[in-house]
Amino acid sequence: MTGWRDGDPVAARRFADLGPIDLEFGERLPSVRMAYEAWGEPRRDEHGAIINAVLVLHALTGDAHVVGPAGPGQVTPGWWDGLIGPGCPLDTGRWYVLAANVLGGCQGTTGPWSHQPFPQVTIRDQVRTEAMLGDQLGINRFVAVLGGSMGGMRALEWPLMFPTRVGASLVLAVGARATADQIGTQTTQIAAIRADPLHGLGLARRIAHLSYRAELELDARFGNSAQGDGFAAQSYLEHHADKLERRFDADSYITLTEAMNTYDVGRGRGGVSAALASIRTPIVIGGITTDRLYPLRLQREIAGHVPTCDGVRVVESPYGHDGFLIEIAAVGELVRDTLALSAVASRVA
Numbered sequence: 626m627t628g629w630r631d632g633d634p635v636a637a638r639r640f641a642d643l644g645p646i647d648l649e650f651g652e653r654l655p656s657v658r659m660a661y662e663a664w665g666e667p668r669r670d671e672h673g674a675i676i677n678a679v680l681v682l683h684a685l686t687g688d689a690h691v692v693g694p695a696g697p698g699q700v701t702p703g704w705w706d707g708l709i710g711p712g713c714p715l716d717t718g719r720w721y722v723l724a725a726n727v728l729g730g731c732q733g734t735t736g737p738w739s740h741q742p743f744p745q746v747t748i749r750d751q752v753r754t755e756a757m758l759g760d761q762l763g764i765n766r767f768v769a770v771l772g773g774s775m776g777g778m779r780a781l782e783w784p785l786m787f788p789t790r791v792g793a794s795l796v797l798a799v800g801a802r803a804t805a806d807q808i809g810t811q812t813t814q815i816a817a818i819r820a821d822p823l824h825g826l827g828l829a830r831r832i833a834h835l836s837y838r839a840e841l842e843l844d845a846r847f848g849n850s851a852q853g854d855g856f857a858a859q860s861y862l863e864h865h866a867d868k869l870e871r872r873f874d875a876d877s878y879i880t881l882t883e884a885m886n887t888y889d890v891g892r893g894r895g896g897v898s899a900a901l902a903s904i905r906t907p908i909v910i911g912g913i914t915t916d917r918l919y920p921l922r923l924q925r926e927i928a929g930h931v932p933t934c935d936g937v938r939v940v941e942s943p944y945g946h947d948g949f950l951i952e953i954a955a956v957g958e959l960v961r962d963t964l965a966l967s968a969v970a971s972r973v974a
Contacts, residue, residue, distance in 0.1 A: 637662045637693065638733055643757040646728075652744035659758050660733025661725035662689040664709050665717035669763070678764045679715060679964070680755065681705070681724040682772030682779045684950075685833075685881055686873055688732035689724040707953040714957035720768065720964075727779075728754045729880040737876035746880060748775075748888045752782045756790065766790045769967050771960060773797030773911075773949035774919070775881065778888050781927070784906035785890060792967030793907040795959055798916055798949040800923030801897045801930075802889040807918065810836055811882045818875050826875040827866030834865050839915035839945035901930035907966035911938045911959050913948035938962075 643657040667675040681691050683704065692703035692710065709715040715722050726734040728751045729743070737743040759767065770791050772780040777799030783791045803811075814832050818825035835843075847858040891897035908931050912924035924937045940955045942948030949956060 641758055641761050643754060648744055648750050649747045650745055657735045657754055659725050659754060660689055661723060664722045665720050667721040673763060675721060675764045678721045678723055678767050680767045680770045682776030684774035684776050689726045691724045704950060708957055714960040725755055725758055727751045729877060731874035731877035737880055738874050743880060747884050748778045748782055752779050752786050756787055769793045769963050771795040774799055775885055781890060784904050788906055791906055792970055793963045795909045795963040797911040798913055798919050798946055800919055801927050803886050808886050811886055815879050815882055818879055826878055827870045830866045830869040831862040834862055836918040837946045839943055842943045898930050901927060904931050904933060907970050908934045909938060909959055909963045910934050911940055913940050913942050915943060916946045918946040
């Protein structure tokens with residue numbers, strides 16, 4: 626819609642052709658290509674299967690470039706820098722860490738930029754393609770899956786869809802279904818893009834970014850101060866809108882936002898409570914104190930129904946929903962705890 630096209634791949638990006646997929650709502654994609662990045666060295670069992678893989682799941686406007694500097698076709702550095710590498714929570718001396726761009730995305734994976742018309746996809750469709758990638762790479766079971774926001778949706782779906790293929794799951798800053806407030810905010814963003822194909826993505830980002838940060842933090846930083854021809858807060862939002870317009874595709878934004886709007890772990894499983902109660906995979910649930918997009922009550926709902934969860938791990942942060950991206954030290958501890966739970970579960974099994 627914006628004229629954006631996938632740029633030259635970053636040096637670390639790899640591609641896998643996964644074949645066709647039947648989608649949850651009845652349509653079919655005849656072929657899926659998935660872009661991914663990986664860190665660390667795979668270790669294999671006697672049958673050749675990789676046994677030390679950890680899957681990192683990105684949020685709405687993220688991609689497979691979790692750590693590392695920006696490169697050609699990649700205008701931003703890694704979005705979770707500090708979590709992957711030697712001595713980091715995801716220690717590349719021990720773990721083979723994998724991240725893939727989601728189905729419907731715009732950083733090399735099949736999406737609206739490469740396939741028109743593009744069908745409606747769901748969070749479950751995205752998880753299914755991630756499992757297909759695991760199949761192709763020889764990963765029968767992930768030691769853990771980790772994600773926040775839209776990535777957290779997939780991290781919660783993994784134990785429901787593929788319970789034998791994940792050792793533990795870290796679910797950050799998300800709920801068990803889309804709420805009316807989230808749907809209202811997100812459909813407004815979609816309406817902005819459709820009303821103005823040229824500039825609507827930037828407007829959608831401005832709306833979204835207000836829900837990503839906390840009211841007190843924004844007021845402390847900007848107040849009502851003027852800057853240039855407008856307010857400082859206005860300039861801040863325009864800056865983030867411009868950044869997204871340069872690196873993201875408006876049609877992908879709509880596709881992925883619609884996937885989040887239809888997100889509901891209880892669909893076809895007897896409702897949210899029944900679905901969550903059926904989980905047997907160890908799960909760590911994390912929430913941000915100032916998150917107004919996915920407030921702590923939503924993580925408490927998940928923790929209250931999942932029998933393998935011992936409550937919500939609360940991350941203190943002034944940064945709102947974006948705290949799951951910013952509070953690296955606190956999130957790193959949750960990553961370590963998730964990996965420890967996976968190890969315990971493996972010994973018990």
